[in-house]
Amino acid sequence: MNEFELIRTYFHFSAAEESIPLGVGDDCALVDIPPDRQLAITTDTLVSGVHFPADGDPGLIARRALRVNLSDLAAMGARPLGFQLALTLPELDSDWVADFSRGLALDARDFDCPLLGGDTTRGPLAITITALGTVPRHRALLRSGARAGDLVYVTGSLGDGAGGLHCLADAGDDYLVNRYWLPQPRLEVGQALIGIASAAVDVSDGLVQDLGHIAAASGLAARLQSELLPIAPQLLARGGEARAWALGGGDDYELCFTVPPSLISAMEFALVDCGVAVTRVGQMLAASGGATGVHCVDASGNPLEPGVRGYDHFR
Amino acid sequence: MNEFELIRTYFHFSAAEESIPLGVGDDCALVDIPPDRQLAITTDTLVSGVHFPADGDPGLIARRALRVNLSDLAAMGARPLGFQLALTLPELDSDWVADFSRGLALDARDFDCPLLGGDTTRGPLAITITALGTVPRHRALLRSGARAGDLVYVTGSLGDGAGGLHCLADAGDDYLVNRYWLPQPRLEVGQALIGIASAAVDVSDGLVQDLGHIAAASGLAARLQSELLPIAPQLLARGGEARAWALGGGDDYELCFTVPPSLISAMEFALVDCGVAVTRVGQMLAASGGATGVHCVDASGNPLEPGVRGYDHFR
Numbered sequence: 001m002n003e004f005e006l007i008r009t010y011f012h013f014s015a016a017e018e019s020i021p022l023g024v025g026d027d028c029a030l031v032d033i034p035p036d037r038q039l040a041i042t043t044d045t046l047v048s049g050v051h052f053p054a055d056g057d058p059g060l061i062a063r064r065a066l067r068v069n070l071s072d073l074a075a076m077g078a079r080p081l082g083f084q085l086a087l088t089l090p091e092l093d094s095d096w097v098a099d100f101s102r103g104l105a106l107d108a109r110d111f112d113c114p115l116l117g118g119d120t121t122r123g124p125l126a127i128t129i130t131a132l133g134t135v136p137r138h139r140a141l142l143r144s145g146a147r148a149g150d151l152v153y154v155t156g157s158l159g160d161g162a163g164g165l166h167c168l169a170d171a172g173d174d175y176l177v178n179r180y181w182l183p184q185p186r187l188e189v190g191q192a193l194i195g196i197a198s199a200a201v202d203v204s205d206g207l208v209q210d211l212g213h214i215a216a217a218s219g220l221a222a223r224l225q226s227e228l229l230p231i232a233p234q235l236l237a238r239g240g241e242a243r244a245w246a247l248g249g250g251d252d253y254e255l256c257f258t259v260p261p262s263l264i265s266a267m268e269f270a271l272v273d274c275g276v277a278v279t280r281v282g283q284m285l286a287a288s289g290g291a292t293g294v295h296c297v298d299a300s301g302n303p304l305e306p307g308v309r310g311y312d313h314f315r
Numbered sequence: 316m317n318e319f320e321l322i323r324t325y326f327h328f329s330a331a332e333e334s335i336p337l338g339v340g341d342d343c344a345l346v347d348i349p350p351d352r353q354l355a356i357t358t359d360t361l362v363s364g365v366h367f368p369a370d371g372d373p374g375l376i377a378r379r380a381l382r383v384n385l386s387d388l389a390a391m392g393a394r395p396l397g398f399q400l401a402l403t404l405p406e407l408d409s410d411w412v413a414d415f416s417r418g419l420a421l422d423a424r425d426f427d428c429p430l431l432g433g434d435t436t437r438g439p440l441a442i443t444i445t446a447l448g449t450v451p452r453h454r455a456l457l458r459s460g461a462r463a464g465d466l467v468y469v470t471g472s473l474g475d476g477a478g479g480l481h482c483l484a485d486a487g488d489d490y491l492v493n494r495y496w497l498p499q500p501r502l503e504v505g506q507a508l509i510g511i512a513s514a515a516v517d518v519s520d521g522l523v524q525d526l527g528h529i530a531a532a533s534g535l536a537a538r539l540q541s542e543l544l545p546i547a548p549q550l551l552a553r554g555g556e557a558r559a560w561a562l563g564g565g566d567d568y569e570l571c572f573t574v575p576p577s578l579i580s581a582m583e584f585a586l587v588d589c590g591v592a593v594t595r596v597g598q599m600l601a602a603s604g605g606a607t608g609v610h611c612v613d614a615s616g617n618p619l620e621p622g623v624r625g626y627d628h629f630r
Contacts, residue, residue, distance in 0.1 A: 043400075047436055123441060133343070
């Protein structure tokens with residue numbers, strides 16, 4: 001099997017959607033963007049041995065690679081449109097590629113995000129996905145829109161991604177391992193928050209760091225009340241590090257967003273059908289002396305050091 | 316310097332263009348697509364040691380990575396809009412990244428294709444670029460539009476990419492080495508050919524193979540007259556393999572396109588201002604017995620074996 005046969009066999013599952021006049025197989029894919037919407041675009045690379053274990057299940061690697069990108073679309077309030085796949089393989093292992101392709105096709109269908117095109121090359125195993133979505137014109141959720149006084153919310157539960165990564169090799173802890181491999185991009189929540197949330201980000205590098213991006217982009221500080229963090233019982237059951245992972249661990253891919261006090265009830269109403277818990281965890285504050293940043297406090301209001309630093313590839 | 320400082324320092328050169336309301340620095344970039352145009356999107360990965368020598372000049376690596384993507388836009392008749400960069404680095408070498416970033420910014424400006432966003436990760440050196448462009452609605456140059464009788468043309472000269480790769484280490488052969496590192500995406504030609512060319516492809520894997528894509532997509536055969544191939548004197552001067560490289564070598568990034576006989580003069584007129592030579596090299600034929608494919612003939616019309624096979628990562 002050569003490169004072209006590989007693409008034909010395993011990567012021709014892009015649905016013939018109305019908005020995609022031309023998918024896999026030409027020099028470019030062609031995509032229609034409705035005139036009342038803007039294109040949102042994001043890219044994430046997953047490198048074997050850095051972002052996932054080299055012996056991981058190929059279908060899970062594929063699904064995780066797509067989901068972490070969809071999470072960025074969710075954080076803008078975008079609806080998925082399609083994605084480009086750059087797949088670098090050390091060798092052509094048909095079984096591996098078949099499993100990878102099956103997992104990818106499954107999530108592409110479930111999230112209504114067809115494969116548009118891409119590139120297959122030989123080299124150390126890595127996956128780069130560029131996901132496209134659309135948002136209503138001028139209404140995307142940005143990091144920079146928060147105001148002092150806005151409340152800070154998160155979806156789902158935090159720390160599971162870091163906890164899952166920590167126990168990937170353990171048998172039996174299916175909940176956490178599953179949370180690591182198959183993060184749930186909060187696409188419905190993001191779209192429902194348009195016109196309500198003043199700022200949003202996805203929690204990929206740890207809550208303190210990602211909320212810090214909202215604070216910095218909005219020229220504010222933020223107070224994070226650690227006792228309010230939503231932590232799954234399965235994570236708490238693993239003991240001591242649960243709260244540190246919830247504050248500073250990465251890989252959760254939940255949304256963190258800010259809501260003006262006047263829109264709290266509108267938010268609760270808008271999210272009724274999303275089936276995802278949201279939890280208030282803090283508040284945006286004026287930057288005292290111009291210093292933006294996130295201050296964690298414990299139940300008594302005393303300052304708290306997060307304990308786990310946000311993810312940084314080069315530190 | 317950490318990951319965020321790296322991005323801030325080296326990858327914040329995306330121009331504030333009207334069509335790009337939001338560039339580097341949020342969860343996604345946002346892009347406006349004019350209602351009378353469609354989005355064209357393409358992805359190419361360059362892996363160190365596979366697509367370029369590991370000790371190559373970082374600025375040239377960056378420019379080559381962008382240009383091979385722009386060449387795919389050119390083959391659709393698209394105008395560049397912007398690009399996503401996924402950069403995987405084994406370590407944070409500031410000098411290397413500074414050189415890379417300078418080269419990238421230079422070509423991003425020259426080709427009017429700003430950086431929109433992307434991802435930096437740690438791992439074996441590789442660059443994946445996803446380039447976006449726009450084409451007038453329903454008028455993109457596809458591979459599938461050729462008709463029997465259409466003439467086959469190529470831009471520029473062929474074989475230089477393969478010749479350049481072959482003598483990268485030689486001092487003094489600046490023309491060929493330069494042609495390898497800095498292919499010239501034929502963006503103006505592609506745009507000028509809209510409404511004139513019946514099919515187009517960029518010559519990245521070798522002319523025989525890439526013209527074969529037009530033939531297969533159009534359900535035709537093609538005859539390629541090897542004595543007509545445009546070969547640069549600098550390549551001919553290197554002797555025996557010049558013609559084989561021109562037929563089957565990769566990395567040229569010239570355009571190959573087909574034109575109906577009735578539009579030959581329109582084509583010549585449309586390309587007057589592009590400053591690029593185009594050469595007729597063959598003709599599209601009905602697929603005899605249903606077999607699509609490219610037949611090479613020599614000056615006497617006798618069948619010729621190309622000698623160099625098109626590029627395939629997994630063969």
